[in-house]
Every structure is written in C-alpha cells, then in structure tokens.
Amino acid sequence: MSESIGTSLLEETALLEIRGLTKSYGGLRAVDDVSFTVAPGEVIGLVGPNGAGKTTLVDCIFGTQQADAGTVRLSGRALTGGSDRRARQGLSRTFQHPQLALELSAVENIVPGIYGHRMRSPLHSLWWALKGPFEDPSVADRRARAVAAEYSITDTTSNCGDLSLGGQRLVEVARAMATDPQVLLLDEPFAGADHNGIVAIAGAVRQIQQQGRGVVLVDHNVDLIAELATTVVLLNFGAVAFHGSPAECLASDAMREVYFGAGEENT
Numbered sequence: 001m002s003e004s005i006g007t008s009l010l011e012e013t014a015l016l017e018i019r020g021l022t023k024s025y026g027g028l029r030a031v032d033d034v035s036f037t038v039a040p041g042e043v044i045g046l047v048g049p050n051g052a053g054k055t056t057l058v059d060c061i062f063g064t065q066q067a068d069a070g071t072v073r074l075s076g077r078a079l080t081g082g083s084d085r086r087a088r089q090g091l092s093r094t095f096q097h098p099q100l101a102l103e104l105s106a107v108e109n110i111v112p113g114i115y116g117h118r119m120r121s122p123l124h125s126l127w128w129a130l131k132g133p134f135e136d137p138s139v140a141d142r143r144a145r146a147v148a149a150e151y152s153i154t155d156t157t158s159n160c161g162d163l164s165l166g167g168q169r170l171v172e173v174a175r176a177m178a179t180d181p182q183v184l185l186l187d188e189p190f191a192g193a194d195h196n197g198i199v200a201i202a203g204a205v206r207q208i209q210q211q212g213r214g215v216v217l218v219d220h221n222v223d224l225i226a227e228l229a230t231t232v233v234l235l236n237f238g239a240v241a242f243h244g245s246p247a248e249c250l251a252s253d254a255m256r257e258v259y260f261g262a263g264e265e266n267t
C-alpha cells in the first residue's frame, strides 16, 4: 500500500486529526509542526523528555491554549475556540496536576461532568435550559454514582483531599468520562499513583479503549506506555522524533538519541 493511500485511509477512520500544530513562547518553539491521528480504540502514547512539549500539545489540542498554527479535527469537524467549546464538541481531558475540588467527594466532583454532557449539543442545551431548573439534583447524583462505579471508585464519600494521588487521578478520569467524549486526553495520569492506583487507572484506560474511543496518553513510564499504547508519538524539542508501534519505538535510534543521546536538555 502506498503511503498516500495509507494516510488517506487513516484520515477517513480518524476520530481526532491533528495537523501542523505549532506553539511558541517568545523565541521557544514548544510545539513544532506536530501531526498525527487517533482512530477509534487507538491509544496514542505521547512520550518525550521533560520540556519536550507534551503538555503544551495537549493544551493546544484541548483549547486550553491557542496554537499559533495548525488544525485539530474531531470526526472530521474542525475544532475552534477554547476548552469549554471543545469539551462540548466531544473532547475531554485530565490535568498533570489534578484539578479537583479537594473538599468535595468523588461523586460531587463527577457531577459537573454529568452536566457537561448535557451541554453537548444545542438541542441538549435547550432541553436542559427548559428542564434543568426543575430537575431533582439527585438525578445527577445517581448518574455520577453510576460513573464512579463504572470506574471502580469505591470511596465515594470521603473528601477527595483524603484520597491517594492515584485515587484523585481516577476521579478525574471518571469526571472526564462523564461528559461522554469521543477522545480523552490524559496528561500523566499515573504520576505519583501507588500500585493500586496504577492498576485502577490502567484498567480505566483499557475500558475506554474497548468502548471504541480514542485516547492520548502522556506519560514518562515507558513500561506502562508499552503495555497500554497501540501507537507511540515521541516528542523532542516540540517536534515528532518518532511515530510508530511501541515495540518499534523502543527499538528505534530516535528513542536512544532522545533519551541517551548527546545528553542535551530540552529545557
């Protein structure tokens, strides 16, 4: 199969298509002409050394930051505007530093995701504007409990501040999934998690993959990436240094050079 036919087939089936994303901070090009696609059920492992541009790339995809150039398409539709708008269009994310209300429980933190799902289309928004004020809040609470159960969150009553970091990260994943996204962006979901947390979050990633959604998974843990990702994108100084299967990536010259090469720092 020629490369152009292969590429166009991939684009036809892609949920998420990123083309030429670029973002600079002053003279520093943090994300440099990055392109890749995410197909249904594909887990992209986004790896690279500190300062390689992973979080900035996720921010630009989600609209937390505006890219200087490039396009993001979800199911063929160009995404524009900020993160609220992109969330309504079917993207969701977690953060490198969990953004939870620590004085609230897991269920209370998931409830905004349930409401977020209801704003997904103009029709839903209209329905919600008319019906929302009259709805019994326990309906959203019940749905949030169902989402928590789906992701095996057992402690639904303690304040999130009392959960382990892995527990908090799992709650963030569940809240992101409550919006029913087509593609989920996970920024270092395993960082600081203990063994139980890692097992639970890895299980959630597999579950989301099996639902046919796309996942972009940023992490430094190469073993976990090799286990969970179907495709790896290796970033270095903001640019794609390698794009292929986890096995190919681990064996590649690019991987060796980026991590062990000249000993340069990205930052």
Ligand SMILES: Nc1ncnc2c1ncn2[C@@H]1O[C@H](COP(=O)(O)OP(=O)(O)OP(=O)(O)O)[C@@H](O)[C@H]1O
Pocket: 025, 028, 030, 048, 049, 050, 051, 052, 053, 054, 055, 056, 057, 266, 267
């Ligand atoms: N708001 C900002 N202003 C200026 N420079 C920034 C800003 N955010 C990130 N950078 C720089 O952009 C580059 C990419 O940073 P980014 O956080 O995206 O990398 P990363 O791969 O996510 O790193 P890490 O693995 O350490 O989280 C780095 O050189 C960083 O110092």
